[in-house]
Amino acid sequence: MRQVSVGRRLLARVWRMLSGRVQWRVARIRHRTFLVYAAGIVRDEEGRILLLRHRLWPPYRAWGLPGGYVNAGERLEDGVAREVREETGLQVRVAGPPVWLASGFRFRVEAYYEAELVGGRLDLDPGEILDGRWYAVDGLPQEMSPRLRDLLIALPAPGGSRQGR
Template identity: 60%
Template sequence: MRTLLARLWRMIEGPLQWRVVRLRNATFMVGVTGVVRDAEGGVLLLEHRFWPEGRRWGLPGGYAKRGETLRETVAREVREETGLEVRVHGLAGLRSGYRLRVEVAYEAEVTGGTLEVDAFEILQARWFPPDALPEGTQEYHRRLVAGAGER
């Protein structure tokens, strides 16, 4: 039986194999976060409109789009939410999140643009010293800023 399945698998190859794999496995959303720092070492935090009351402060980020690299997602999300351009560096954290979500965080530095928030999603954006983050900052984001994200 296994030999027959292996033979069938090799016969279908390509896109059809990918469809079969996709149907047999869970589909995950990929959330991507940027730990954005300025030249003075400050970290960019946003007060997110749709996050729970009392826990609205956090790093910029969002979900990856089809065909987009995770680094491209960080740059796009920061630009959309704040108007800033960033250079994305190394991995800051990786964890499986709530249900079928994977969360990936990257370090990033500001390279240009003007800070102007997307008023639909973001209430305000501010730079904070890493050791003086505001009350209501997501705990996992505090760990990412401190360099202690899960990997």
């Protein structure tokens, strides 16, 4: 059994005396911060997926899902709905768990959700978005992340069957 040093015992005692708020602030200083990106997989009545050509993304992977960084204190699902609305003018409802989580990036964690279209009309934010189109899974644009392409192809189609080429 490994001995715990006097210093570690003292540190543990001090830690327990701190309030949860102070503990949280110390932990934030000690650990690197991650950005959390959340995106919505929005489908039309034909099952096609909305993809956006993003102004700020490199041309070789400019097409992607509506999404963005989640604000501090914001639920991931609410972040998806907000980002979809800001980028497209569409209103969505996010119900259910993420369909995919990705980590391993230097300072970023990603969460992808199915997002049900419930209202609005497509009105793209020209500051961020160059184009927006509905794509069938077998006709996705070449200028997108291979990882995202693989995810979209692997998702069950509306109604439950697997999509594919």
